[in-house]
Amino acid sequence: MSKISAAITAVGGYVPEYVLTNKMLEDMVDTNDEWITTRTGIKERRILKEEGKGTSYLAIKAAQNLIDKSGIDPLEIELVIVATATPDMKAAPTSAYTATQIGAKNAFSFDLEAACSSFLYGMSVASKYIESGKYKKVLLIGADKNSSMINYEDRATCIIFGDGGGAVLFEPNQEGLGLQDEFLRSDGIGRDFLQAKYGGSSYPSTPEAIKNHEHQVFQDGKTVFKNAVFNMADVAVKILERNKLTVNDVSWLVAHQANKRIIDATANRIELEEEKVMMNIQKYGNTTSATLPLLLCDYESKLKKGDNLIFAAFGGGFTWGSIYLKWAYNS
Numbered sequence: 001m002s003k004i005s006a007a008i009t010a011v012g013g014y015v016p017e018y019v020l021t022n023k024m025l026e027d028m029v030d031t032n033d034e035w036i037t038t039r040t041g042i043k044e045r046r047i048l049k050e051e052g053k054g055t056s057y058l059a060i061k062a063a064q065n066l067i068d069k070s071g072i073d074p075l076e077i078e079l080v081i082v083a084t085a086t087p088d089m090k091a092a093p094t095s096a097y098t099a100t101q102i103g104a105k106n107a108f109s110f111d112l113e114a115a116c117s118s119f120l121y122g123m124s125v126a127s128k129y130i131e132s133g134k135y136k137k138v139l140l141i142g143a144d145k146n147s148s149m150i151n152y153e154d155r156a157t158c159i160i161f162g163d164g165g166g167a168v169l170f171e172p173n174q175e176g177l178g179l180q181d182e183f184l185r186s187d188g189i190g191r192d193f194l195q196a197k198y199g200g201s202s203y204p205s206t207p208e209a210i211k212n213h214e215h216q217v218f219q220d221g222k223t224v225f226k227n228a229v230f231n232m233a234d235v236a237v238k239i240l241e242r243n244k245l246t247v248n249d250v251s252w253l254v255a256h257q258a259n260k261r262i263i264d265a266t267a268n269r270i271e272l273e274e275e276k277v278m279m280n281i282q283k284y285g286n287t288t289s290a291t292l293p294l295l296l297c298d299y300e301s302k303l304k305k306g307d308n309l310i311f312a313a314f315g316g317g318f319t320w321g322s323i324y325l326k327w328a329y330n331s
């Protein structure tokens with residue numbers, strides 16, 4: 001019998017209706033549309049405004065979209081992984097609530113957190129369950145309500161982040177399609193440069209910390225930018241070399257959407273033409289765990305069975321990596 005690989009067989013996505021444009025940000029902080037567009041490529045982002053709705057709302061909507069499109073029976077799903085950096089609550093996984101709400105009553109579930117690399121790492125984990133031969137349907141959801149941890153008085157962060165959710169279904173494949181190789185890394189040096197310091201176990205939140213916005217995201221953008229540019233390009237090159245792929249073999253670059261200049265730098269490093277670079281940062285900004293599956297949703301109709309996709313991501317921690325996946329279906 002041929003080897004079992006883990007293929008993506010369905011995708012779904014969801015973004016909230018509320019649109020926060022660059023123009024609206026001009027009234028909130030000292031910035032302008034021209035600066036944001038040229039420095040990041042972002043024009044607008046979506047924000048989940050409704051009180052009491054958290055990341056699970058985005059995750060459930062994305063998963064329901066996948067279920068509706070694919071016709072899969074939720075009772076057949078065996079594992080639900082929610083990749084997120086903004087769980088609904090502490091001590092209660094977002095995944096368990098999400099799985100129950102979508103009717104995946106026969107599944108076990110867990111959250112996976114690796115900042116903006118959460119979904120990429122989740123692809124690695126989800127595929128291992130499939131490759132083991134023990135599981136046949138693993139639902140991987142990436143969702144983040146970033147607006148819950150952003151200070152909308154800080155122009156260094158509020159222009160970048162948005163909210164959203166995306167989902168993919170992994171199933172066994174014996175035609176050699178699906179996940180081929182991965183190159184994943186992390187370096188704890190990064191946490192000084194991108195973090196929400198208060199509200200975790202090291203520094204539980206205090207009224208003083210909240211007053212100073214220290215429970216919200218702080219970012220040294222320049223340092224994060226430099227590390228993202230170097231490392232995302234480096235792992236993309238490594239995964240191509242290791243799999244003896246030339247740039248002509250690459251159908252699509254599916255890169256984390258944090259800054260268009262970081263994505264362009266990765267594409268330039270592997271000398272990939274612009275038409276093969278998936279891009280939706282202009283509409284959504286950085287949606288953390290949702291960016292990769294939202295790209296797949298936006299480009300699903302263009303993807304063909306056998307296409308070689310190179311995923312690349314970089315995030316807080318630092319965490320980063322690249323995955324080589326062969327697309328498994330025509331839509």
Ligand SMILES: CC(C)(COP(=O)(O)OP(=O)(O)OC[C@H]1O[C@@H](n2cnc3c(N)ncnc32)[C@H](O)[C@@H]1OP(=O)(O)O)[C@@H](O)C(=O)NCCC(=O)NCCS
Pocket residue numbers: 030031032035036039040116155156159194220221222224225228258259262286314315316
């Ligand atoms: C945040 C980021 C867009 C800032 O862009 P940058 O080119 O590095 O800009 P700098 O921080 O060097 O700032 C350049 C100038 O623009 C100003 N500036 C910063 N944010 C601004 C804003 N929103 N609007 C207008 N001006 C701004 C700075 O104060 C600085 O002014 P100065 O030269 O007078 O000091 C960029 O660093 C970035 O994208 N970093 C990585 C983000 C990322 O990937 N984060 C998530 C990891 S997954």
